Amino acid sequence: MTAAGLLPAFGSRAVTLPGETEIVIVGAGLAGLTAARMLQERGRSVVVLEARDRIGGRIWTDTSSLGFAVDLGASLLRSADINPLATELRNREVRLQPDEGDFWLFDQERSGDPVRDAEMHDYDALGFAYDKLDDALLDARALRTDVSLASRIKLEAGGPAGRWIDLAKALAGPLHVGVEFSALSALDAPRLAGTGNDAWLPGGFGTWLAQSATGLPVFLNRPVVRIDWADGNGVTVATAEGQVKAEACIVTVPLGLLAAKDGIVFQPGLPEPQREAVGRMTMGLIDRIALQYEAGTFDAPANTQALLRVSGTRAMSLRLNAQALPLVVAQVGGDYARDLEGRGDAAMIAAARSQLRAMLGEAVDRRFVKGVATQWGRDPWSRGAVAAAKPGFATARRNAGRALTSLAGRARVLFAGEAFAPVDWIGSAAGAWLSGRIAATEALRVLG
Numbered sequence: 001m002t003a004a005g006l007l008p009a010f011g012s013r014a015v016t017l018p019g020e021t022e023i024v025i026v027g028a029g030l031a032g033l034t035a036a037r038m039l040q041e042r043g044r045s046v047v048v049l050e051a052r053d054r055i056g057g058r059i060w061t062d063t064s065s066l067g068f069a070v071d072l073g074a075s076l077l078r079s080a081d082i083n084p085l086a087t088e089l090r091n092r093e094v095r096l097q098p099d100e101g102d103f104w105l106f107d108q109e110r111s112g113d114p115v116r117d118a119e120m121h122d123y124d125a126l127g128f129a130y131d132k133l134d135d136a137l138l139d140a141r142a143l144r145t146d147v148s149l150a151s152r153i154k155l156e157a158g159g160p161a162g163r164w165i166d167l168a169k170a171l172a173g174p175l176h177v178g179v180e181f182s183a184l185s186a187l188d189a190p191r192l193a194g195t196g197n198d199a200w201l202p203g204g205f206g207t208w209l210a211q212s213a214t215g216l217p218v219f220l221n222r223p224v225v226r227i228d229w230a231d232g233n234g235v236t237v238a239t240a241e242g243q244v245k246a247e248a249c250i251v252t253v254p255l256g257l258l259a260a261k262d263g264i265v266f267q268p269g270l271p272e273p274q275r276e277a278v279g280r281m282t283m284g285l286i287d288r289i290a291l292q293y294e295a296g297t298f299d300a301p302a303n304t305q306a307l308l309r310v311s312g313t314r315a316m317s318l319r320l321n322a323q324a325l326p327l328v329v330a331q332v333g334g335d336y337a338r339d340l341e342g343r344g345d346a347a348m349i350a351a352a353r354s355q356l357r358a359m360l361g362e363a364v365d366r367r368f369v370k371g372v373a374t375q376w377g378r379d380p381w382s383r384g385a386v387a388a389a390k391p392g393f394a395t396a397r398r399n400a401g402r403a404l405t406s407l408a409g410r411a412r413v414l415f416a417g418e419a420f421a422p423v424d425w426i427g428s429a430a431g432a433w434l435s436g437r438i439a440a441t442e443a444l445r446v447l448g
Contacts, residue, residue: 017242021047023443024237026224027252029057031416034436051223061206065372066292069204072374074429080199085430099198101303106359115358129161129168134193140186148391149186170315174334178284178386187394226265229412248446250439255419256283256383277399283384285377287337289330289352292369341375348373386427387419414439
C-alpha cells in the first residue's frame with residue numbers, strides 16, 4: 001500500500017477560517033512554515049492554508065506503516081557543514097546525525113547473470129565518470145552555456161570510465177533530480193559533488209517539522225482554488241470552505257501543481273512571460289521504497305549505500321540500515337519511477353526486493369517483513385518530486401517565480417519553495433527554507 005502515516009494535525013475542518021489576515025500562505029511545507037514562523041515572530045498575523053490532511057508536503061515522515069518513523073520524502077541534509085538549514089538546526093540545538101555509512105558497489109553484465117562484488121578499479125571508474133560529469137557542469141556554468149549537460153560530456157565506454165558511465169549518468173540525473181540525464185540542464189542542475197559531510201535527523205525530518213510548526217495557524221484540508229490579486233487593496237484567497245482577504249499571499253505549492261491546468265486559478269491569470277516560464281520547467285520524479293527486515297539482517301553501518309550496475313537505465317540506489325533502523329530505503333527516479341508507479345505499489349516493492357536479493361543473496365528474502373512505497377508523481381498535491389528547468393531555459397526558474405504586483409507596483413503574490421530557491425540550493429530542503437525566509441522578508445516590506 002502507499003505510505004499513509006500522518007503527521008500531527010494542526011488544523012481541521014471544524015475550524016472556521018478567519019475572514020481577514022495580513023498575509024495568507026498557501027502550503028504548509030517547509031517554505032510555507034518557515035515564512036509563517038518568521039512573520040509571526042515579527043508580530044504579523046498569518047493564515048496558512050494546506051490542501052493535505054497533514055503538514056510537511058514533500059517532507060514526510062511515515063510513522064505508522066512500518067512500526068517506526070521513516071522519511072519517505074526529503075531526508076538527508078547534504079553538505080551539512082555548509083548547509084544553511086543545518087546551521088539553523090544546530091543553532092536551535094537540534095541533534096543531527098552524521099551520515100557515515102559505507103558505499104557498496106556490485107556489477108552485473110546482463111539481467112539474470114550472476115552478480116559480483118565490484119573491484120577497486122570499478123570504484124575508480126565510477127568515481128572518474130561522476131567527477132567528469134561534475135566538472136562538465138561547473139565548466140558550463142563558468143561559460144554560461146545553457147545546454148543539456150549531456151552535450152558537454154565526452155566519455156567513451158572503452159575509456160577510463162569503462163562500463164560505469166550509465167550508472168554515473170543515472171546518479172547525476174534520475175537519482176539526483178528525477179529527470180533523465182539527457183534532459184538535464186547544465187545551468188540548472190544542482191551540484192553533483194558536495195562536501196561529503198551529509199547528515200540526517202534522528203526520528204525523522206517530518207517529525208521535526210511537525211514539532212517546529214506548533215503554534216502556527218495552519219488550516220488543513222483547505223485546498224486553495226482561486227487567488228484574486230487585481231484588487232488594489234490586497235488579495236483574496238478562496239477555498240471551497242471560505243475565503244481570506246489579506247495584504248498579500250505567499251504561494252509555496254510545488255511547481256507541478258502551479259503548472260497544472262486543474263490547479264490554482266489566478267485572477268487575473270499569470271502574465272504571459274510567467275506562464276511561458278512555468279511551461280519551460282518540469283517536475284522530476286523520485287520515489288522511495290522502504291523495506292522492513294528483521295533486526296540484525298544487515299551487517300552494515302547506518303545508511304550504507306548499495307548500487308548495482310545493470311544494463312539499461314533502470315538504476316536503483318539502496319540504503320541499508322537506513323536511519324539506523326532494520327530498514328532498506330530504495331530510491332528510483334525519472335522514467336523508471338514513472339514505469340514503476342504505473343505498475344503499482346506491489347510491483348515497486350517487488351522491484352526493490354529483487355535488486356537487494358541480487359546483491360546480497362536469496363537468504364535475505366526470508367527476513368523480509370513488509371514494505372511501503374511512495375508515488376509522488378501521482379500525488380495530486382505535488383505531481384512530482386523536484387522542479388527542474390529544461391535545457392536551454394535555465395532562466396525559467398527565476399521568471400516563473402516572479403512576484404505578481406498591482407498596477408501601483410505593490411507585490412501581492414509572492415512565490416517560494418524549492419523550485420524558486422537560491423541557485424546553490426535549488427531542489428533541496430535548504431533551498432525551500434531559504435526561499436521561505438526570502439518571501440517572508442518581501443512580505444514584511446509589503447506590510448511596511
